Amino acid sequence: MATDVAVLEHGVLEEKxxxxxxxxxxxxxxxxxxxxxxxxxxxxxxxxxxxxGTGRExxxxxxxxxxxxxxxxxxxxxxxxxxxxxxxxxxxxxxxACSSCHGDPSADRRFLILPSLVxxxxxxxxxxxxxxxxxxxxxxxPEDIIxxxxxxxxxTSHCLASGDIMVSxxxxxxxxxxxxxxxxxxxxxxxxxxxxxPGHSPLFGYDFWYQPRHNTMISSSWGAPAAFxxxxxxxxxxxxxxxxxxxxxxxxxxxxRQTLDLGNTGLIPLELRFLHDPSKDTGxxxxxxxxxxxRFFKTENGSWSHEVAISVKPLKxxxxxxxxxxxxxxxxxxxxxxRFLYFVNWLHGDVRQYNIEDPKTPILTGQVWVGGLLxxxxxxxxxxxxxxxxxxxxxxxxxxxxxxGPQMIQLSLDGKRLYVTNSLFSTWDRxxxxxxxxxxxxxxxxxxxxxxxxxxxxxxxxxxFAAEPDGPSLAHEMRYPGGDCTSDIWT
Numbered sequence: 206m207a208t209d210v211a212v213l214e215h216g217v218l219e220e221k222x223x224x225x226x227x228x229x230x231x232x233x234x235x236x237x238x239x240x241x242x243x244x245x246x247x248x249x250x251x252x253x254x255x256x257x258g259t260g261r262e263x264x265x266x267x268x269x270x271x272x273x274x275x276x277x278x279x280x281x282x283x284x285x286x287x288x289x290x291x292x293x294x295x296x297x298x299x300x301x302a303c304s305s306c307h308g309d310p311s312a313d314r315r316f317l318i319l320p321s322l323v324x325x326x327x328x329x330x331x332x333x334x335x336x337x338x339x340x341x342x343x344x345x346x347p348e349d350i351i352x353x354x355x356x357x358x359x360x361t362s363h364c365l366a367s368g369d370i371m372v373s374x375x376x377x378x379x380x381x382x383x384x385x386x387x388x389x390x391x392x393x394x395x396x397x398x399x400x401x402x403p404g405h406s407p408l409f410g411y412d413f414w415y416q417p418r419h420n421t422m423i424s425s426s427w428g429a430p431a432a433f434x435x436x437x438x439x440x441x442x443x444x445x446x447x448x449x450x451x452x453x454x455x456x457x458x459x460x461x462r463q464t465l466d467l468g469n470t471g472l473i474p475l476e477l478r479f480l481h482d483p484s485k486d487t488g489x490x491x492x493x494x495x496x497x498x499x500r501f502f503k504t505e506n507g508s509w510s511h512e513v514a515i516s517v518k519p520l521k522x523x524x525x526x527x528x529x530x531x532x533x534x535x536x537x538x539x540x541x542x543x544r545f546l547y548f549v550n551w552l553h554g555d556v557r558q559y560n561i562e563d564p565k566t567p568i569l570t571g572q573v574w575v576g577g578l579l580x581x582x583x584x585x586x587x588x589x590x591x592x593x594x595x596x597x598x599x600x601x602x603x604x605x606x607x608x609x610g611p612q613m614i615q616l617s618l619d620g621k622r623l624y625v626t627n628s629l630f631s632t633w634d635r636x637x638x639x640x641x642x643x644x645x646x647x648x649x650x651x652x653x654x655x656x657x658x659x660x661x662x663x664x665x666x667x668x669x670f671a672a673e674p675d676g677p678s679l680a681h682e683m684r685y686p687g688g689d690c691t692s693d694i695w696t
Contacts, residue, residue, distance in 0.1 A: 233314035234304025234688050238481035238541040238695055241304065244618045247685045248273040249336060252648065253295040254285075254670065255679040257323060258631025259642050263675045264288045265295040267319065267330060269337055270648065270668055272624070280650075280666045282673070284338045288328055293321035294631060297682050299362030299370070301329075301392070304693040306366055314688060316342060316394075320359035320372055322630070323434065325350060327359055327372065329394050336686045343394050351378050353396045356388050358430045361412045365457075366696055368392040371400055373410050373424065380431030382446070385410035387459075401454065405461040409448035412477045412490075415456045417696045419486050419503065422456040425474040436636045439527075442494065447473050451490060451501060453509050465511050467492060471499050476536050480543045480564070483695040487564050489514065489537065491548055496532035498548065500564060515559060515567050517550060520579070520587040523594070530578065530585075535629055536613050540620040541690050545570070545658070549611040551629060552637065553577050554597055556611050556651060558660050570658025574599050575649055576607040576627060578637070602649065602667045609634070609641040615683040616653075616690050623651040623660070628679035645677025646670040 235241035250270045256263040269284040288295065299318045306312035317339065319328040325347030332339045350356055356374035363371050370390040377384025387400035387410075409426030416422075426448025427433060432441045441447060449472050453463035467474060472494040479488035486503035498515035517532035532550030539546050539561070546559045546567060554577015559567035578585045580599040587595045599607050609627035616623050628634050628646045635642045648668035652661045671677045684692060 232307045232309040232312045233302045234307045234693050236307055238543070241688075241693070242541050242619050244687060246619070247617055247622075247687075248276070249686055250615070250624060251298070251317065251332070251339070251684045251686070252626065253298060253319065253681045254646075254673075255294055255628065255631055255681060256675070257292050257294040258635065259677070259679065261676045262291055264291050265293050265321075266678075267295070267317075267339060268680070269339065272650070280668050282668065282670075285674075286330065286339050286341065288319075288321075288341070289344065290324065290326065292324055293326055294323035295319055295328075295681070296322040296630070297361055298684055300364050300688065300692055301370060302368070303364050303688050305364060305696050306368070308696075309366070312368065317684060318362040318370055318372070320362055322358055322360060325357045325359060325378070327390070327394075332686055345390065345394055345396065347378075349396050350388060354386070354388055354399050355384060356386055356399070357384070359388065360410075363413070363415070363692075363694060366417075369397065370394070373413050375410050375427060376430040380429060380434065382409045382429035387413070401459040401461065405454070405459060407450065407452050407461060407464065409450065411448070411475060414477050414479045414488065415694060416479045416483060416486070416488075417456055418483050420456050421509075422454040423477060423479075423488070423501065423509070424452045424454070425477045425490050426450050426452070427473060427475060433630070434632060436632050442472060447494070449474065451477070451511065463509055465501065465509060467499055467511060470495055470497050470513050471511075474499065475534075478537070478539050478691070480539060481541050481690065481695060482543055485543070489539070489546065491534040491537045493533050493535055494531060496534050496550065498534065498537065498546070498567070502564075514565070517553070520553065521589070522579070523586050523588055524584045525578065530587075538614055538616055538691050540616060540655075541618065542620065545620065545653075545655070547614055547616065547623060549614060549625070550577070551610040551612050554580055554599065554610045556614070556623070556625060556660060558653065558658055560658055571654070571660035573651060573660045573662055575611050575625060575651075575662060577610040580607070582606075600662055600664070602662065602664060605647065605667055605669065607649075608644060608647065609638040613682050615685070618685075618689070620655045621653050623653055624683055625649045625651060626680040626683065628681050631679055634679060641679065643677065644671050645673065646680035648680055648683075
């Protein structure tokens, strides 16, 4: 396929992407993050569910889960939308319009964008006609994306104020990290081109977030798809097949202006979030392998810098593949009022809450253990310097032993409920938690104390993806029909 010429096609963003069009007319989402906190309580949540990599030759699907406590089907899957193909690996999702389009009364949050990390397809799902039972609207085929842009392995999707949709892509069709970049779809979900300027694509890509008032977009870096799709191999880190950088772009221009080398304290930086207040010039990225939360911020001279804000120390362990086990921070989010930061340690098994009212000095205010490799009953134990061993107390929920470790999280708009799933990526699930692939995922809900801080598992909420009609599935990312703190950006 002749992609060498097609790669030169680049999309053009209109000037209104910088937020110049914001006005008082109602569009999708909310005028401010604080206003969003007063939005209606969530009653439905969409969950990407995966059969890819499990040995079950079934298509992945989008599950609708009832999260209304007054409903007779509370904490149950009430609808499943299978995609047309097998082998996609549905992963993260985004919207065709969010609060970045709030000033545009013609914009409508109707379509959920579902990139397939492995196959490269992008599904467009109509969630508005029947929110409880979404329907497939369009399929953007990988051949079209590759022909026009050279991009593959799509990951993060964000809507833009222009009506375009931007999707980070982690490599080329052969899984080379050097082939990564940013795909633009127009409002009709046609391939428009690439967002970044020619020659401004760094070696790795992953997540991204834009902060228009600072004319900046920052992206993170996972690794080469040719490496991570085969499972995690520590040698691949030494071989340079995984990232440790943040990339600072002009917004909306698409010029790579600065590269932040996080060094050995920032290996495999994944999820990245600015503070929600669009005037703020600081944010965080969770670095999985070194299990550090790194804060990035603008300096007095206008450049960007970084520092470790939270560090999760690896634990010395017995009966595991390595003598030390990292926490493996795989997801995090920030409450809409920018008061609390939440993250998970997928291997250790805990969910944490930090007060970040002073972004430089986060304070631990809550922690619960909801799985992990160190829970009681596991052969793996942590060993302290005095020779004593330790395992975590993990509660049973509605008679179920918790499998895997906490992985994706989503917070209610009011900040009082944190939802948790436990699948990372099917290949890595099989490697670290084979029982998860065999028996399937679950979804939990954690009650949040938003006044003093604190976390407590809700004993009445348990969604069991072991009991799915086509066999146990792997549950990953979650979205509310009305948007949430990880999809909406304010301008």
